[in-house]
Amino acid sequence: MGLLAAGIGAGIVALGAGLGIGMIGKAATESIARQPEASGDIRGAMILTAAFIEGVALLGAVICILLALGIGQ
Amino acid sequence: MVQTLRRVFLTLLFLSISTSNTFASEQDEAQVLDVMGTVADHDYFKVPGFINGGKIYLPRIFYWESAEGESKLSAYLSTKSVLESGEFVETEEGALVPANGGHIIVDLSITSHLIYFWMGMLLALVLTVMAAGRYKRGIGRTVEPQGAFQNIFEVLFVFIRDDVARDNIDHHKADRYVPFLFTMFMGISFMNLFGLLPWAATATADLTVTATLAFVTFVITQFSGTKDYWAHIFWFPGVPTWVRVILTPVEILGMFTKPFALAIRLFANMLSGKIMIIAILGLVFIFADLFGAGAAYGVGIFSVSLTVVLYALKAFVALLQAYIFTLLSAVFIGMAAEDHAHSEEGYYTEHSAEEVSAN
Numbered sequence: 001m002g003l004l005a006a007g008i009g010a011g012i013v014a015l016g017a018g019l020g021i022g023m024i025g026k027a028a029t030e031s032i033a034r035q036p037e038a039s040g041d042i043r044g045a046m047i048l049t050a051a052f053i054e055g056v057a058l059l060g061a062v063i064c065i066l067l068a069l070g071i072g073q
Numbered sequence: 074m075v076q077t078l079r080r081v082f083l084t085l086l087f088l089s090i091s092t093s094n095t096f097a098s099e100q101d102e103a104q105v106l107d108v109m110g111t112v113a114d115h116d117y118f119k120v121p122g123f124i125n126g127g128k129i130y131l132p133r134i135f136y137w138e139s140a141e142g143e144s145k146l147s148a149y150l151s152t153k154s155v156l157e158s159g160e161f162v163e164t165e166e167g168a169l170v171p172a173n174g175g176h177i178i179v180d181l182s183i184t185s186h187l188i189y190f191w192m193g194m195l196l197a198l199v200l201t202v203m204a205a206g207r208y209k210r211g212i213g214r215t216v217e218p219q220g221a222f223q224n225i226f227e228v229l230f231v232f233i234r235d236d237v238a239r240d241n242i243d244h245h246k247a248d249r250y251v252p253f254l255f256t257m258f259m260g261i262s263f264m265n266l267f268g269l270l271p272w273a274a275t276a277t278a279d280l281t282v283t284a285t286l287a288f289v290t291f292v293i294t295q296f297s298g299t300k301d302y303w304a305h306i307f308w309f310p311g312v313p314t315w316v317r318v319i320l321t322p323v324e325i326l327g328m329f330t331k332p333f334a335l336a337i338r339l340f341a342n343m344l345s346g347k348i349m350i351i352a353i354l355g356l357v358f359i360f361a362d363l364f365g366a367g368a369a370y371g372v373g374i375f376s377v378s379l380t381v382v383l384y385a386l387k388a389f390v391a392l393l394q395a396y397i398f399t400l401l402s403a404v405f406i407g408m409a410a411e412d413h414a415h416s417e418e419g420y421y422t423e424h425s426a427e428e429v430s431a432n
Contacts, residue, residue: 044236048401051338054342058345059337
């Protein structure tokens, strides 16, 4: 059961993180295309926001690893 | 040209020594590859070569309470000498417990991750002191920086100072935090990059290490907090009182989740890189088991080339994660140390517009 839960959980985590980072990438490339001279600032903001999303996603991934290894049972 | 060839030759020699060492140690150990064991902390320090089978055992230090209730501090040279002394016995899970009852209060043992933590920080210190010596002699101040080392150092330092510290922390306060941020960046970079060596351990793939680093950021953030920062946590300005009842617990929780996320992010990124490489190389053995040697050769070509790409990606991620850790530390410190020039109502109105135009 733990393995099943970890698998489903990892899938949902990947879904959410992919969606979030994809939206950041879309917004960032669009704004760089509109205003190429601000690309440095936009890139910094993009990495920062992506890092926040990644943090939440990895929190989920760590919990999935713990579930899969059966730690805490 | 000759020098380049010599370097390539030395690198190959170095690699062949380290790989033959891995072979030797794996043959006398268990046949099953322990995935978590390769990323876990150990009581020994692996070295290339054949000294003690490539392992140097590290001292164990315990602060423990005996069955009679007296607390003692005991130090041993290695896990072996702990067991030989007879004061501790090993349980089935491999943990050490006092032989005559009682329990270990704190395990202060020096482990491989701690050694790599020290090495990373020491390397950062040595390089910084070396560069500082050159600036003290006037190279880089009166004349241009000379040599590859000083130029790379200056690029990194100016990057941390301008793009990380001054961009995110108030201008007149930013320079105070540059030493801390630069130490974090260099130290974490080296700790991450040590993980790329075949025999070394990644100290940052250990939650205790990243939690310690994040704790330092947490302490510095709280101590650099202005009156405004604490006001925003306990008595959020410009909202009705009943909203504050909800906001205050959320803000207090936010104080702790920020460094927590910082620790988890670095830990999980470094751990996942290692596990990914092990998993992809493990495909070779899985295919050899399922379909025989032919399939394993086929998958081997694919796996090894993918591992090379992943290895390069890991080197990039090592630097990127050090940058992100430093950047987020700077952002959190900047949020706490910020002097708000706004009144209670005009948070997003005239004042912020003025600030934007002033900048």
